[in-house]
Each structure stands twice: as structure tokens, then as C-alpha cells.
Amino acid sequence: MSASPRPRIGIIGTGAIGGYYGLMLARAGFEVHFLLRSEYAAVAREGLRVRHAQLGELHLPQVNAWCEAAAMPACDWLLVGAKSTANAELAPLIVQAAAADAKVVLLQNGLGVEEALRPLLPDSLHLLGGLCFICAHREAPGVVVHQSQGVCNLGYHSGPADEAQRLALLEQGVAWLREAGIESAPIADLAQARWQKLVWNVPYNGLSALLGASTRLLMAQADSRALLLALMEEVVAAAEAAGAPLPANYPHKLLAYTDRMPDYLPSMYHDFAQRRPAELQAVYAAPLAAAAALGVEMPRVRMLYQALSFLQARAQG
Numbered sequence: 001m002s003a004s005p006r007p008r009i010g011i012i013g014t015g016a017i018g019g020y021y022g023l024m025l026a027r028a029g030f031e032v033h034f035l036l037r038s039e040y041a042a043v044a045r046e047g048l049r050v051r052h053a054q055l056g057e058l059h060l061p062q063v064n065a066w067c068e069a070a071a072m073p074a075c076d077w078l079l080v081g082a083k084s085t086a087n088a089e090l091a092p093l094i095v096q097a098a099a100a101d102a103k104v105v106l107l108q109n110g111l112g113v114e115e116a117l118r119p120l121l122p123d124s125l126h127l128l129g130g131l132c133f134i135c136a137h138r139e140a141p142g143v144v145v146h147q148s149q150g151v152c153n154l155g156y157h158s159g160p161a162d163e164a165q166r167l168a169l170l171e172q173g174v175a176w177l178r179e180a181g182i183e184s185a186p187i188a189d190l191a192q193a194r195w196q197k198l199v200w201n202v203p204y205n206g207l208s209a210l211l212g213a214s215t216r217l218l219m220a221q222a223d224s225r226a227l228l229l230a231l232m233e234e235v236v237a238a239a240e241a242a243g244a245p246l247p248a249n250y251p252h253k254l255l256a257y258t259d260r261m262p263d264y265l266p267s268m269y270h271d272f273a274q275r276r277p278a279e280l281q282a283v284y285a286a287p288l289a290a291a292a293a294l295g296v297e298m299p300r301v302r303m304l305y306q307a308l309s310f311l312q313a314r315a316q317g
């Protein structure tokens with residue numbers, strides 16, 4: 001299905017995720033504009049590259065690269081690829097780059113990211129979540145290494161669309177992603193899907209940063225494997241209390257899923273390694289607060305959050 005004319009797409013934050021999905025859309029013929037910050041000069045000069053696990057080296061030599069959102073042409077769909085820690089600062093830039101009824105998609109992990117951004121956007125904008133199942137990181141300015149996967153599922157959060165329009169809009173977005181070779185499906189319940197994804201991100205993101213270990217190492221040691229499982233079980237209990245049903249035996253399914261994945265360092269590992277703000281609010285504080293409000297404690301998750309907060313505060317001096 002591709003009923004409407006193709007949209008003009010803006011990537012707000014061209015890192016691993018923004019660069020990957022933006023390049024895939026651009027090579028499929030979509031008009032894509034990329035907002036960059038530290039890598040602007042390199043990308044304007046050299047273009048964007050994705051070292052794709054299946055497709056090999058992909059190069060977009062001519063990039064519509066921008067360092068100011070106000071200069072970008074009005075975009076119909078905006079894919080936000082910055083970390084959720086930047087959302088408050090990015091809100092005015094999103095508004096500057098958005099067409100009047102733009103669809104703003106947060107390609108971010110965590111809970112509560114749409115709720116935090118919504119009040120900073122005009123009511124005319126549609127807000128969506130894009131849940132990305134992919135292993136990718138930046139290797140150098142304008143160079144993204146794609147290790148595996150690439151799914152981007154879309155769920156509607158809030159905005160002017162009624163029920164029927166929401167469904168049509170999701171189906172359209174999904175169809176365009178598929179045209180670009182990106183596996184995608186509509187999400188019926190975005191809150192449920194965010195809780196489900198957290199069952200992976202809470203244990204692996206934090207432990208990789210805290211212990212300086214990749215997934216394979218965490219899975220190989222009996223103690224860290226037991227800790228991964230215990231953390232997952234706490235998130236499952238919180239998700240169920242929050243009315244987010246999960247597949248049966250989900251933690252064991254995720255352990256098996258991770259055993260099949262290539263060895264991987266999650267994005268939070270890179271944030272700590274490079275002394276960038278980590279997504280502790282969205283991945284830990286928000287789920288802990290949501291669970292506590294429902295009378296559910298996650299003691300191991302809280303301890304992980306406190307240890308990561310200590311490390312982050314110490315790194316910031």
C-alpha cells in the first residue's frame with residue numbers, strides 16, 4: 001500500500017539509528033533531510049556510509065545535510081534519532097523542521113518519552129513511537145556500522161488523528177519503510193510495546209555499561225546470566241502490573257534470542273564509554289516510577305539505576 005504521495009522526511013539527530021534509517025530511505029528514492037551537529041562538516045563533505053551486515057558498504061555521497069533546523073524545508077515525517085536525553089532541547093528544532101501536520105516519530109528506547117515531549121509540541125503535530133530492533137553504532141563521523149536486524153515498528157501516541165486515521169497513518173508509514181527495505185509493522189498498543197522492549201534494554205544496556213561487557217560475555221558467565229534473568233523478571237512483573245501483557249516465558253525467550261545475536265555493545269555502553277549523557281531517565285527512572293506507582297518494587301533494577309547514576313555523576317565531575 002502506498003496511496004499518498006511520498007513524504008519529505010527529516011532525520012532529527014543523525015547518529016547510528018538516524019543515519020541507518022535515513023540512508024535506507026534515501027537510497028530507496030525518498031527525499032530525506034538530515035539534521036546533524038558534531039558530524040555536520042564531515043557528512044556534508046564525505047556523505048553518509050552504512051556498513052550493512054547483509055548489503056555491504058552503502059554510500060550516500062550527496063546528503064541533504066543541515067546544521068540548523070530552521071533552514072530545513074518543512075518535513076512531513078520527522079524521525080527523531082537523537083537520544084531521549086536531548087528531547088527537551090530538540091523540541092523547538094522539531095517544530096522548526098515540521099510541516100503543519102507532520103508526523104514526529106521518536107526512534108528511542110525507554111518509557112515516557114512521548115509523554116515528556118508531547119507538551120512541548122503543538123497540538124497539530126502527530127506524535128508516534130518507533131521501536132527499533134537493530135544493532136548499530138557509529139564508527140567514525142558519518143559512518144554507521146550495522147551488525148544485525150533493522151526492524152522499525154510504528155505506534156501512534158497522540159495528535160489530531162481519530163482512530164481510523166491513526167490506523168491508516170500507521171499503515172502508510174509502515175508501507176513506506178518497507179519500500180525502503182526496512183522491516184516494519186504497526187503497533188496496536190505503544191505502551192505495551194515499550195514495556196516489552198524494556199525487558200531487554202533494562203538488563204543489557206545498564207550491565208554492559210556498568211561491567212564494561214558485551215552481550216556475549218554477559219551471557220557466558222553464570223553470575224551475570226543469572227542477574228540478567230533476575231532483572232528481566234522484575235521488569236516483567238512491573239509490565240504485567242502496568243497492564244502490558246507479555247509473551248509466556250518471555251525472559252527465557254529473550255535469553256535465547258540474545259544467544260543467537262552477534263556479540264553486541266548496546267548504545268548505553270557507548271554513551272558511558274564516550275562520556276555522553278546516558279538514557280537513565282527513560283530506561284530506568286521512568287519504569288521504576290511507573291512500577292512504584294502501582295505498588296511494584298524492582299530492587300535489582302533500582303540498584304542498577306543507582307550504580308549507573310553514580311558513574312554518570314562521577315564522570316560529569
Ligand SMILES: NC(=O)C1=CN([C@@H]2O[C@H](COP(=O)(O)OP(=O)(O)OC[C@H]3O[C@@H](n4cnc5c(N)ncnc54)[C@H](OP(=O)(O)O)[C@@H]3O)[C@@H](O)[C@H]2O)C=CC1
Nearest residue numbers: 013014015016017036037038082086108109134135136267
Ligand atoms: N544503536 C542501536 O543499535 C539502537 C539504538 N536505539 C535507540 O535509538 C536512539 C538513538 O540511539 P543511537 O543512534 O545509538 O545514538 P547516537 O548517539 O549514535 O546518535 C544520536 C545522534 O543525535 C545527535 N544529536 C543529539 N542532539 C542533537 C542536536 N541538538 N542537534 C542535532 N543532532 C543532535 C547526535 O549528534 P552529536 O554527535 O553531535 O552528539 C548523534 O548524531 C536511542 O534512544 C537508543 O536507545 C534503539 C535500538 C537500537
Ligand SMILES: CC(C)(CO)C(=O)C(=O)O
Nearest residue numbers: 109132133134135200266
Ligand atoms: C534489543 C536490541 C538489541 C535488538 O533487538 C535493540 O534493539 C536495542 O539495542 O535496543
